[in-house]
Amino acid sequence: MDGKTAAVQMRDITKSFGSVKANDKVWLDIYKGEILALLGENGSGKTTLMNMLSGIYYPDEGQIYVDGREVVIRSPKDAFDLGIGMIHQHFKLVDVLTAAENIILGLPGKGKLDIKSVAAKVREISERYGFEVDPMQKVYDMSVSQKQTVEIVKVLYRGADILILDEPTAVLTPQETDKLFAVLRNMRDDGKAIVIITHKLHEVEELSDRVAILRHGHFVGDMPTKKTNAGEMTNMMVGRPVVLNIDRPEPKNPQRRLEVKHLTVQDEDGVTKLDDVSFVAYSGEILGVAGISGSGQKELLESIAGLHRAEGGSIIYVDPETGAEEELIGKDPRDISDMGVALSFVPEDRLGMGLVGDMDLSDNMMLRSFRRGRGFFTDRKSPHKLAERVVEELDVNTPSIETPVRRLSGGNVQKVLVGREISSAPTVLLTAYAVRGLDINSSYTIYELINKQKARGVAVVYVGEDLDVLLELCDRILVLCGGKVSGLIPGRGATKRRVGLMMTKLGGGTEDE
């Protein structure tokens, strides 16, 4: 292919987990001086494939060639020795150490640690590619994007020529994403081979030179990014045509349903997480909450659901039938959920809150309903039916209802969680990161579900990471910045740039900044 040299060639790679073939005879070429976007739905085997390249899994069959030489990668160390470095979604940094200390952690060296020369080398790498990193800064003082930068520099410091980034933009603001892309382009121009795994097609179009697509563990094809478009990529991923539109009907008959007044919340260490937050959520509308991760989104939802103690302020719930107002602060979480306030929070590890990994689908459905059983005993029949319904309606890919949810792929786990919350027919639906890490097809299923709830007259509070979606889906957007309300703007007509600025600076500063 036009004079490019292959950095990595993967041939006939097969990897099974029990009876499931995660990868089936996959061929993949990664070229030097090129950014490859690896696409596929959830559970299509992207991460498995890359994990085999970075030494986390060992393939059952197939060969890997690096620079034309067949290699065996048994451990992450083998991968490093071959110049392959992977930047995972979850950062692996020691908080109390500085950037430079984290970067040399685990590297062999002489008896005495010469942190100055390390710092110098880190600066040299940073200048070369345009990173902004202070080698002497402690990790706990860093923002998410700075931590990511340290991870990337760490990999480069170890001499990686092949970089794999697993959903690098999931936690970044648009401005930070732009910076990251600039750096990646510099690295590409320097001759590095870069693979990024992402679900955001507009990023693929913006950044990558070539796309490779996996579907159900099979390699479907690859092509230059210029010669394709979002529609075609989606069709290849899903295997059939998909319409990429999010509906946003006008709210019907909005009524005041939830009013948060001057809410102030602290975490266990006494750090203020929410500072004088006020807003109203109406029935039949979707209120988006935007903000850099850790700006108080979690505390906001948990306070409403009664799971987090509020220091001050009030949360008023208006009963849809009687119009009676009730104060939620100080109420038991169980009573709040009985009133019709449902919370589905998808944490980073997807399982930690709301689902029990080792239990099967039916038992997980029971988490919400088990108290309704007669007397002392649980009712197992209705959760089982509910599980069957959710599996059918949301097209959950599972061997059976009796499969522990831990065995399902991330997207399917989320469908189970969101499906259960929606099934409780709530009047207020609080949902956070509902599509975290989900592929296009599943994401749209979830958006549809949320829109259906909106049409039912539910007040939806949607905390999301993807600004494009927030802008398309939400009727109004509440922007949080450091625990304060930076602004509350209509979703129609809002621009990504405006919201991005409001996320980083209270009020968003001046428009023409």
Next chain:
Amino acid sequence: MNNGKVRVPLVHISRRSALPWYKAWAIRGIAIVLALIVCGILTTLLTGEDPIQIYISMLDGAFGTSRRIWVLLQNIAILLCVSLALTPAFKMRFWNIGGEGQILAGCLATAACMICLDEVLPNWLLIAVMLVASLLAGGIWGLIPAFFKAKWNTNETLFTLMMNYVAIQLVAFFIIIWESPVGSGNVGIINQQSQAGWLPMIGTNRYMLNVLIVAVITVLMYVYLKYTKHGYEISVVGESERTARYVGIKVERVIMRTMLISGALCGLAGFLLVAGTDHTITTTISDNRGFTAVMVSWLAKFSPIFMVFATFLIVFLDRGASEIASDFGLNEAFGDILTGVILFFIIGCEFFITYQLHFRGRHAKEAAENV
């Protein structure tokens, strides 16, 4: 192209997905057979005795006479009772290694009632009071660490362990008070004449009642864990405390309630020991069952039904080992060696049920030329 040597690892390990139950049991069966073979070889090498004779002697020790069978059943009943008691706690991932102390608390309460209320209450009422007292005593002994865990998140492992020593010292203290005859350093048989507070015999069988009570508890515990709201809450708290809080389960309350039950059942085991079999109290009356039961509970993966088999195995090995020691004039330790080997295989085979080994395959070289 470079055709240098490619080092495919000889073996690599991967996790299995679910294994059908019959395969899992086949693996366990093979493990037991292998264990017996290894034990046989060891026996011949170390003692020169015929391994077949040793196994026969083991079986004889456990099943040889009807009295031996009843002793076996009685031992199974008590160990099973303690294992069942600890199971809800462990299922909740509450490391209750205070079974010893909770049993002793139950023993102490039972003995105290027998000694102090003898001739005060009619026999049936005395037994009822003893039962309630032992349940309460064990329950409180379990509740104390749970309360501190729930309120201040103290470490339950250390706490329950320390509570064992407190219980042992308490028992030692009361043994001095109740000493009979004075100066002997032990309590002797309580109410030997009146037999007040002794659990009644069924027919001529002294242990039958114990066995029946524990059989009923086994079924109740199975139902409790599997079909009740409490049992469900215990599983959720054990698997993910955060999820439990998210769905509005009061984790503190579940911890305290479960430990109350766990301790109370240990107390019941103490009641059965004092009132049903021993009719006396010593500091070593529980014979480390509080710890052995931890192993039983995990070995059975918290299933009351499997627990029956697991206790049978442990008690059988124990009885068999002491029989070998006396029959062949071997050191007691030899029986322990055999027990150790068998347990090693049984626990070790779980690895092969969870993981799969892949050996260096044929496919490694074939495609090399294609590049």
